[in-house]
Structure formats: C-alpha cells, structure tokens
Amino acid sequence: xxxxxxxxxxxxxxxxxxxxxxxxxxxxxxxxxxxxxxxxxxxxxxxxxxxxxxxxxxxxxxxxxxxxxxxxxxxxxxxxxxxxxxxxxxxxxxxxxxxxxxxxxxxxxxxxxxxxxxxxxxxxxxxxxxxxxxxxxxxxxxxxxxxxxxxxxxxxxxxxxxxxxxxxxxxxxxxxxxxxxxxxxxxxxxxxxxxxxxxxxxxxxxxxxxxxxxxxxxxxxxxxxxxxxxxxxxxxxxxxxxxxxxxxxxxxxxxxxxxxxxxxxxxxxxxxxxxxxxxxxxxxxxxxxxxxxxxxxxxxxxxxxxxxxxxxxxxxxxxxxxxxxxxxxxxxxxxxxxxxxxxxxxxxxxxxxxxxxxxxxxxxxxxxxxxxxxxxxxxxxxxxxxxxxxxxxxxxxxxxxxxxxxxxxxxxxxxxxxxxxxxxxxxxxxxxxxxxxxxxxxxxxxxxxxxxxxxxxxxxxxxxxxxxxxxxxxxxxxxxxxxxxxxxxxxxxxxxxxxxxxxxxxxxxxxxxxxxxxxxxxxxxxxxxxxxxxxxxxxxxxxxxxxxxxxxxxxxxxxxxxxxxxxxxxxxxxxxxxxxxxxxxxxxxxxxxxxxxxxxxxxxxxxxxxxxxxxxxxxxxxxxxxxxxxxxxxxxxxxxxxxxxxxxxxxxxxxxxxxxxxxxxxxxxxxxxxxxxxxxxxxxxxxxxxxxxxxxxxxxxxxxxxxxxxxxxxxxxxxxxxxxxxxxxxxxxxxxxxxxxxxxxxxxxxxxxxxxxxxxxxxxxxxxxxxxxxxxxxxxxxxxxxxxxxxxxxxxxxxxxxxxxxxxxxxxxxxxxxxxxxxxxxxxxxxxxxxxxxxxxxxxxxxxxxxxxxxx
Amino acid sequence: xxxxxxxxxxxxxxxxxxxxxxxxxxxxxxxxxxxxxxxxxxxxxxxxxxxxxxxxxxxxxxxxxxxxxxxxxxxxxxxxxxxxxxxxxxxxxxxxxxxxxxxxxxxxxxx
Numbered sequence: 003x004x005x006x007x008x009x010x011x012x013x014x015x016x017x018x019x020x021x022x023x024x025x026x027x028x029x030x031x032x033x034x035x036x037x038x039x040x041x042x043x044x045x046x047x048x049x050x051x052x053x054x055x056x057x058x059x060x061x062x063x064x065x066x067x068x069x070x071x072x073x074x075x076x077x078x079x080x081x082x083x084x085x086x087x088x089x090x091x092x093x094x095x096x097x098x099x100x101x102x103x104x105x106x107x108x109x110x111x112x113x114x115x116x117x118x119x120x121x122x123x124x125x126x127x128x129x130x131x132x133x134x135x136x137x138x139x140x141x142x143x144x145x146x147x148x149x150x151x152x153x154x155x156x157x158x159x160x161x162x163x164x165x166x167x168x169x170x171x172x173x174x175x176x177x178x179x180x181x182x183x184x185x186x187x188x189x190x191x192x193x194x195x196x197x198x199x200x201x202x203x204x205x206x207x208x209x210x211x212x213x214x215x216x217x218x219x220x221x222x223x224x225x226x227x228x229x230x231x232x233x234x235x236x237x238x239x240x241x242x243x244x245x246x247x248x249x250x251x252x253x254x255x256x257x258x259x260x261x262x263x264x265x266x267x268x269x270x271x272x273x274x275x276x277x278x279x280x281x282x283x284x285x286x287x288x289x290x291x292x293x294x295x296x297x298x299x300x301x302x303x304x305x306x307x308x309x310x311x312x313x314x315x316x317x318x319x320x321x322x323x324x325x326x327x328x329x330x331x332x333x334x335x336x337x338x339x340x341x342x343x344x345x346x347x348x349x350x351x352x353x354x355x356x357x358x359x360x361x362x363x364x365x366x367x368x369x370x371x372x373x374x375x376x377x378x379x380x381x382x383x384x385x386x387x388x389x390x391x392x393x394x395x396x397x398x399x400x401x402x403x404x405x406x407x408x409x410x411x412x413x414x415x416x417x418x419x420x421x422x423x424x425x426x427x428x429x430x431x432x433x434x435x436x437x438x439x440x441x442x443x444x445x446x447x448x449x450x451x452x453x454x455x456x457x458x459x460x461x462x463x464x465x466x467x468x469x470x471x472x473x474x475x476x477x478x479x480x481x482x483x484x485x486x487x488x489x490x491x492x493x494x495x496x497x498x499x500x501x502x503x504x505x506x507x508x509x510x511x512x513x514x515x516x517x518x519x520x521x522x523x524x525x526x527x528x529x530x531x532x533x534x535x536x537x538x539x540x541x542x543x544x545x546x547x548x549x550x551x552x553x554x555x556x557x558x559x560x561x562x563x564x565x566x567x568x569x570x571x572x573x574x575x576x577x578x579x580x581x582x583x584x585x586x587x588x589x590x591x592x593x594x595x596x597x598x599x600x601x602x603x604x605x606x607x608x609x610x611x612x613x614x615x616x617x618x619x620x621x622x623x624x625x626x627x628x629x630x631x632x633x634x635x636x637x638x639x640x641x642x643x644x645x646x647x648x649x650x651x652x653x654x655x656x657x658x659x660x661x662x663x664x665x666x667x668x669x670x671x672x673x674x675x676x677x678x679x680x681x682x683x684x685x686x687x688x689x690x691x692x693x694x695x696x697x698x699x700x701x702x703x704x705x706x707x708x709x710x711x712x713x714x715x716x717x718x719x720x721x722x723x724x725x726x727x728x729x730x731x732x733x734x735x736x737x738x739x740x741x742x743x744x745x746x747x748x749x750x751x752x753x754x755x756x757x758x759x760x761x762x763x764x765x766x767x768x769x770x771x772x773x774x775x776x777x778x779x780x781x782x783x784x785x786x787x788x789x790x791x792x793x794x795x796x797x798x799x800x801x802x803x804x805x806x807x808x809x810x811x812x813x814x815x816x817x818x819x820x821x822x823x824x825x826x827x828x829x830x831x832x833x834x835x836x837x838x839x840x841x842x843x844x845x846x847x848x849x850x851x852x853x854x855x856x857x858x
Numbered sequence: 859x860x861x862x863x864x865x866x867x868x869x870x871x872x873x874x875x876x877x878x879x880x881x882x883x884x885x886x887x888x889x890x891x892x893x894x895x896x897x898x899x900x901x902x903x904x905x906x907x908x909x910x911x912x913x914x915x916x917x918x919x920x921x922x923x924x925x926x927x928x929x930x931x932x933x934x935x936x937x938x939x940x941x942x943x944x945x946x947x948x949x950x951x952x953x954x955x956x957x958x959x960x961x962x963x964x965x966x967x968x969x
Contacts, residue, residue, distance in 0.1 A: 005919065023910065029936075030909075033933075053910035054914070056911050
C-alpha cells in the first residue's frame with residue numbers, strides 16, 4: 003500500500019519529479035565530461051524515459067491486462083453482460099437525464115461574458131418583496147464601489163407587434179455593456195437613452211425575432227417597429243446565444259424610461275421610475291476586481307439603509323444578499339424548488355441502488371460459478387488484492403459501458419421532457435462537462451456499490467473446498483444471506499416506488515372528482531384583453547360598469563358575471579382586513595376578489611344568506627364573504643349586517659356565498675368579495691355554459707363597448723386540468739420509474755431463481771426420480787427466496803408509508819394509507835414474481851433425472 | 859587483448875549492488891557508478907539508462923531515500939541514503955545471491 007502512496011505522490015508532483023530526475027542526470031553527465039569520458043554517455047532521452055517508466059508502466063500494464071481479461075469474460079457470457087448493461091444502463095440513464103435537466107434549468111449561469119463575476123442582488127425579507135425600485139437602483143449604482151457596473155431590469159411585459167405577442171424586458175441603459183453582450187448588429191443602449199425625464203423610443207431585438215419574424219432584414223438597424231402601436235426604432239440585434247436574463251424567451255429590450263412611451267396613459271409609470279418605496283425590479287451587477295460577494299452584500303446593506311433614511315422611509319433592516327446568476331442560486335427559488343428536486347433525485351437514486359443490487363446479485367452468482375478459477379489462482383499464489391482489483395476492473399468496465407448507454411439516453415430524453423413541460427422557456431438542454439462528470443461519478447460509485455461486496459465475497463472462498471468440486475452446493479451460511487439481502491433490497495425499492503406512484507395516480511383520480519365548490523363541468527371563463535397602451539384606470543372602470551349593466555340586462559344569456567380574478571388561475575389578491583366590533587383585533591391579510599352579481603350563479607356556487615351585488619354597490623361600502631370567512635370571523639353568529647375594515651374602509655357584510663378552492667386544491671381559505679370596479683385591471687367574464695354560441699354573444703357584447711377588445715375563452719374544466727397538470731406529470735414520472743424498477747427487479751429475481759435451479763439440479767433430479775410432482779419442484783425453487791421476498795415486501799411497504807406521508811402534504815388528494823394502492827402494488831409484485839420464476843421453474847421441472855444423477 | 863571488456867551485470871544484481879554501496883554511506887548517482895567501477899576493478903560498468911531506473915525502483919519500493927545536496931565539487935546532486943527496509947532487503951538479497959552463486963559453483967565444479 004505504501005508503494006501505492008509513493009506512486010500517487012509521484013503522479014501528483016510528476017513535474018517536479020521529472021525535473022529532479024533530469025537535473026540529476028545532467029549532473030552525472032557533467033561529471034563524466036569532467037573526466038573526459040564522453041563515450042560512456044548513452045542516449046539521454048531513452049535513459050530518462052526508462053527511469054520515469056519505473057513509476058508508471060508496470061501498474062498501467064497490469065491494469066490493461068485486467069481490462070483485456072474483463073472484456074474477454076464479458077464476451078464469453080453475453081447473457082450476463084446484456085442483463086447487467088440493460089439494468090445499469092437504464093438506471094444511469096434516468097439519473098443522467100434528471101441531472102441534465104437540473105443542470106440546464108438550475109445550474110447554468112446567464113449566457114453572458116464571464117458570468118462568474120455577475121451577481122444578482124436581492125433583499126432578504128421574511129415575506130416576499132425582494133426586488134428594488136428604479137430610484138433605489140440609481141442610488142445604489144451611483145454610490146456602490148463594489149461593482150464595475152450595476153444593471154436593473156423588469157421582465158414579464160407582453161406587447162403586440164402586428165398580431166404577435168412578444169416578451170419585453172425594460173433594462174437600464176448599461177445592460178448590454180455590463181453583461182458584456184456583444185450586440186450582433188447595431189449597438190446596445192446609450193447613457194442618454196436611460197434618462198428618467200427624457201425617454202427615447204429605441205429597442206434592441208433578439209436574434210430569433212429578427213431572423214424569424216422580421217425576415218432577417220439586413221437593414222433592420224434604424225427601422226421602426228410598432229409595439230402596442232407605439233413606434234420604436236431598432237438600434238441593435240442581440241447575438242443568437244444571448245437569450246436574456248430570465249428563463250422566459252425574451253424578444254425585445256427597451257430602456258427603463260421608455261416605459262412611459264409604451265404605456266403613455268398609465269400614471270403609475272412615473273411613480274415606478276422615481277418613487278423611493280416601490281419594488282419589483284431585479285437588479286444585478288458585475289463585481290469589481292478583488293471584491294467578494296459577501297463584501298458587496300455588506301456594502302449594499304448599508305447603502306440601502308442610507309437610501310431609506312434619506313427618503314424618510316422606515317428602516318426594515320433588510321439584509322442585502324448577492325448570489326450567482328444560476329437559477330438555483332436565487333435565494334427565493336431555492337426554497338421553492340429544492341424539495342421537489344430532492345424528491346426526484348431520491349427516486350432516481352433508489353432506481354440506481356436497485357440496479358446495483360441487481361447487478362451485484364448477478365456478479366455474486368457469477369463469482370460462485372468462477373469459484374474454481376479463483377481458487378486455482380489463489381492457490382497458485384495470486385494475491386487476493388490483485389484478484390479483487392481484477393474483479394473491480396470488470397465492474398468498472400461494466401459501469402463505463404452502462405454510462406455510455408446512460409449518456410445516449412440523456413441525449414434524447416431530457417430534451418423531449420423539456421419540450422413537454424416548458425416549451426416557451428429557453429433552457430438549453432445539452433450534455434456538457436458537468437453532465438459527463440456527474441455520469442462518471444455515478445458510474446464509479448455504483449461500480450463500488452455493486453462490485454466491492456461480491457468481489458470480496460467471491461475471493462474469500464475456501465481454497466480446498468472449491469478445488470475439490472466445482473459445483474458443490476454453497477454452504478448456506480456463506481453466500482446466501484448476501485444474495486437474499488440484495489434480492490430483498492430490490493423488492494423493497496420497487497415497492498416504495500410503485501406504492502408512491504400508485505398513491506399519486508389515486509390522488510389525481512380523487513382530485514379529479516374533488517368538488518372544488520363550483521360547477522367545473524359547465525362553466526367557462528372569458529378573459530378580456532384590452533389594448534394596454536391606450537387603456538387607463540378610468541376607461542377600464544367605465545368599461546367594467548358598462549359591461550356589468552349590459553350583462554344584467556341580457557336576460558336571455560345563461561347565468562354570467564364578472565370577476566377580477568377568475569377561479570383556478572395563478573394569481574391571488576389579498577387585502578387588509580380588521581374586525582371592528584372587537585377592539586384590539588389585529589389587522590389580517592386575507593384573500594380577496596372583486597365580483598359582480600351574477601358571479602356565484604355563473605359558477606354554480608350558492609348564495610347562503612343575504613343578497614348578491616347589484617351594479618349600484620360599486621359606490622357603496624359593502625362586502626360578501628364566503629362561508630369559511632363567516633365561520634372564522636363570526637363563529638355561531640349571523641354575519642349579515644356586521645361591519646369590518648377591509649382595504650382601509652369600514653364595510654358592511656351583505657351576503658354569504660359557498661366555499662370554493664381558490665388557486666390550489668389543498669385548502670379552503672377565507673375569502674372576502676368586493677363589488678367589481680375595474681380599478682385593478684380588466685375583469686373576466688364567467689358564464690354557466692360552455693358553448694361557442696354563448697361565447698360569441700358575450701364577445702359581441704364586449705365589442706359593442708370596446709371594439710378593440712379581444713376575448714379568450716376557456717372552459718373551467720380546462721383550467722382545472724391545468725391545475726392538476728403538475729400532479730399528473732409527477733404521477734406519470736413516478737409510474738415510469740416504478741415500472742422501470744419493477745422490470746429491473748424482475749430480471750434480478752429471474753436470475754436468482756435460475757441460479758437456484760442451476761445449483762440444485764442434482765437435488766431436483768433426485769426428487770423427480772423419487773416421484774416429486776412438478777408443482778412441488780416449483781415450490782422448492784420459489785421457497786428458496788420466499789423469506790427474502792417477504793422481507794423486501796414488508797420493508798418496502800414500511801418505507802413507502804413513511805415517504806408517502808410527506809407526499810400527502812405536497813399534493814392534493816393523496817392519502818398516505820390508500821388500501822387500493824398498496825394492495826394493487828402487492829398484486830403486481832406477486833405477478834412479477836410468478837413471471838420471473840416461470841422460466842427457471844419450467845426448466846427445473848424438465849430436469850432429466852437420469853442425466854442429473856449421472857453427474858455424481 | 860590484455861584488457862577485458864566490461865561485463866554485463868547479471869539480471870537483478872544491480873539493485874543488490876547499489877544497496878550494498880549506499881549501505882556504506884550516503885552517495886549520489888554518479889558516485890555510485892564510479893564506486894561500482896572501482897570496486898569491481900573496472901569489470902562492472904553501469905550506464906545511466908540502467909542506473910537511474912534502478913534508483914527510481916529502489917525509491918518506489920522505499921529501500922532508499924533521496925535528498926539534494928552539494929557534491930564534492932560544489933554542484934547540486936541528489937544523494938541516496940539506505941533505509942531500514944533497504945538494509946533488510948540487502949541482507950535478504952545477499953543471502954539469496956550467495957546461495958545462488960554457491961549453487962552455480964557447485965554445478966560447474968561437479969560437471
């Protein structure tokens with residue numbers, strides 16, 4: 003072993019070692035020439051090579067021998083090799099695929115120059131509100147010494163160009179310069195284009211937009227494009243590999259102040275650009291040389307505090323943190339996605355473990371078959387270490403070939419999955435060095451996992467016993483426990499994966515029949531899109547009240563109403579709420595919505611007490627609450643006529659309506675409803691119908707009031723399905739992993755049974771000769787593993803119950819102790835065992851007693 | 859014709875001879891070669907291409923250690939020192955070698 007360490011030391015310092023050797027030999031030559039014996043000098047390079055070779059060559063040579071030998075053994079046993087490769091390859095494949103996605107989504111930094119120096123900056127607060135105002139950004143950018151440049155951006159704006167919807171990002175003028183993005187045509191923005199008081203209508207467009215929607219016009223720079231009907235001059239085209247700084251595909255960038263031009267009638271823009279206490283624009287910066295992330299964060303914390311003091315804002319003592327630009331590093335994202343990612347990695351690791359147990363078992367069976375060979379080598383003086391090494395080389399070779407299979411799976415699978423899940427996101431799914439290193443690490447670890455125990459086990463065999471007779475039955479106490487344990491592990495893991503998949507599937511079934519509180523099957527939502535550049539608060543309010551009045555008059559329409567926030571969407575509104583009749587009660591934040599009188603009927607909800615809203619309620623201080631709110635705030639009392647402070651005004655409760663789920667399907671929350679005003683944006687129409695004719699009539703009503711409005715209709719059922727989609731994907735994925743696990747385990751079981759039959763051929767022959775029935779023989783074969791199977795099943799069910807308790811918290815409709823799911827899995831497993839034992843058992847019953855006995 | 863050509867070493871004996879030489883005292887590579895030559899009265903001569911691999915082999919096995927120092931004419935040279943394991947090895951190899959030589963002698967004398 004010390005030899006190995008010395009060799010390792012040589013490799014680690016081989017540059018210095020080589021130099022020393024060279025110097026030493028130079029000295030030798032110098033001495034020779036001093037004595038005038040130049041003839042005694044040999045070939046200098048050859049001498050050096052020879053001396054160096056001592057360290058490396060013998061080791062490499064024996065490694066090579068092992069590898070060649072391993073290839074030969076693998077070729078001699080194609081059945082074993084193929085089975086092992088299929089099991090291990092598919093397991094490594096799912097691991098690598100998951101990692102490839104993870105790598106693309108979460109680990110990749112922004113596609114900019116030297117991304118390691120770019121940090122995102124966020125405010126660490128207990129609840130939300132992490133980003134910055136533009137005025138705050140300008141203050142920080144001016145005063146901070148930690149950065150060579152700071153940028154601000156605001157994503158998520160949609161604009162229309164002709165009839166296409168584009169993604170637009172507002173950016174500070176130095177955006178491209180700081181990120182080091184080399185604009186492909188034209189230029190980035192100039193400083194004078196980012197002056198708050200003097201907006202300029204300039205835009206940079208993406209390579210994709212330029213090539214695919216503007217026909218790759220070579221004269222594009224200087225041309226005008228119309229965004230929401232406002233003319234903007236194109237000043238640059240970004241390079242093809244720059245896809246923006248958020249996961250959504252971005253098409254257009256314009257300077258921050260140009261928002262005034264794009265939204266001329268929105269009074270909040272001025273506020274956004276200049277007020278001190280607004281939020282929500284992410285900022286980032288390029289660290290100056292020698293400044294650490296921590297130091298930059300500390301400086302910014304002080305600056306933000308000073309900024310708030312200067313502007314007479316209460317100090318919230320927020321801590322400013324800096325993080326890398328990869329998605330996973332964002333402090334908020336981390337909290338959201340890490341549990342999901344962890345669950346996925348645990349699942350695929352279980353599959354890998356299962357495959358390792360499987361291959362380990364195959365190796366064990368093979369080691370038993372090679373006992374004679376190993377015993378001969380040991381008795382001839384082969385060192386055990388050398389033998390173990392040779393077996394491990396075989397495993398490593400197997401693992402490397404399997405990772406080849408895994409990598410080719412990872413070439414195809416992740417891209418296909420990402421197309422399904424997120425077509426408008428720009429995750430660049432590809433194999434890279436990270437993926438390669440991960441795969442090699444997984445392969446090496448799995449090689450050790452499945453190879454080490456059998457190798458140690460196999461070389462331990464007593465020499466004398468093994469030499470005497472090649473296929474003597476194993477003494478039960480040496481090899482069987484390990485084999486049984488490996489079998490039990492496989493069964494347990496497949497049970498865990500299958501039960502969880504079953505629970506997810508059952509959960510979705512249950513969720514699909516869940517009563518969300520409204521009539522999912524017969525209701526629809528019609529969203530109204532208004533031309534944003536021309537719409538202002540007052541006009542949206544006018545449209546809203548006109549539409550409400552119009553709907554009230556249209557008695558021949560099915561029940562319909564207006565709402566700010568249609569059900570089963572992604573957004574939530576909340577408002578401040580305080581009970582007035584109880585002094586000292588705290589101000590709460592609870593869910594709220596704005597609705598018109600027809601809302602409850604349109605969605606099949608029930609009015610439980612009081613009345614619905616009427617158009618005149620817009621100017622009255624009235625509220626409707628749902629049942630949950632009534633129960634929570636006025637338990638055992640009639641809430642009608644009670645007053646509460648909601649959104650800073652005292653309002654009176656006029657009605658109670660039935661409970662519904664709002665956005666997620668796990669919990670019913672207390673909700674208060676205001677009459678719909680349009681102050682927060684255009685309302686959506688909800689209607690108790692799903693026919694196109696009704697949609698057209700409602701669209702016509704809206705267009706009467708505003709001809710430029712566009713209507714998007716969607717059934718509530720479709721929105722409901724979309725809500726369930728993540729769980730459906732999760733259950734599909736879990737199901738596939740479970741089936742893969744079961745397939746691998748079945749192959750493993752089959753192998754074990756075949757081995758048992760092979761080992762006990764003579765015994766079976768004797769029994770047959772003495773008149774045993776085939777069914778008894780089958781029982782004999784199965785019986786050998788029944789304890790292992792039962793043990794695996796029990797452990798699997800216990801493990802699954804533990805894990806599924808966690809699952810039930812995260813997904814709707816999942817009951818951790820679903821009898822049907824568990825019994826289904828047990829039946830599936832019994833079927834798999836029967837199938838796996840069928841072939842070996844048939845072979846056992848066909849054993850020819852005469853031939854089997856003649857072997858003796 | 860009076861002068862004999864230097865002989866090739868018997869395989870495996872170079873390590874033994876080097877160990878024997880450094881067992882007497884720390885010495886650099888060139889010194890070992892010269893010592894070999896003088897001690898064998900010019901019969902044995904070893905070139906760089908076998909001396910240095912042998913020294914590396916001894917280092918690898920931990921039988922000698924090497925350290926840089928100044929040579930007698932003040933050049934930088936690497937000096938080899940025998941280790942305890944090296945002494946043990948020397949004793950073992952020497953015993954083996956003597957048995958072998960004895961055996962060869964006996965065979966040569968009887969036939």
